[in-house]
Amino acid sequence: MRHQPPAVHRQRAKTMRVEATRPEATLWDALRGRQLEGFKFRRQVPLKGYILDFVSFDPKLIVEVDGWQHADSPHDHRRDAVFVADGFRILRVWNEEVLTNIDGVCLTILSELRNTGAG
Template sequence: MAIIARARAMRKALTPPEARMWVQLKLLRAQGFHFRRQAPFRGYYLDFVCFNRRLVIEIDGVTHAIEARANRDRVRDAVLAGEGFTTLRFDNAAVRDDLDGVMAGVMSALEALPTRSLRDHPPHEGEGES
């Protein structure tokens, strides 16, 4: 239960760039792309994930440029890649200053990735808020 509680708390405390990105990703539902935010997966909390396309989107603040954090991000991305996920990373400035470009990159990735079956998705435990 602690994992679900933490994910819920993280969903309520999105950074301004994450909140801005979430608004855009929710609009993609009309096109059949369903994203979850702050979804727990294999010991990580994924900023945004579309399970049926195995696409993870991470919005990185300035701390991700620090070498130790960048190394952890590389390990995390490798673990996710081993599970069949593609990870896109955007920094806060890109979301703030070029949201159209960020979303074009997201759409390009979504269109290039194959659709997975529903049984490949983990359950939506604890994600009831929009």
């Protein structure tokens, strides 16, 4: 059975897709439409009470685009533990890195994707 998040989470995720930050929009432009070696990504996905910036379910990779406020965040550590327990890997990239080195960010993501053995 497919996961059905609460309506409030679905609405929040929809709003976040519409109001994407510049770094999120930049990364989405690079990931959408299976542009990264055919890997499918979804963005702003509500799951387990959280909203994931980007996720590729087949290789179980979550990509979070973060600003300084996320540095060593206890909330993020708890959140990550929930998904790691389900077999996901989490890759955090900085806003500034996305804006100044999108090619390098994509290469890092691709390296993580390849390391999962999926594709």
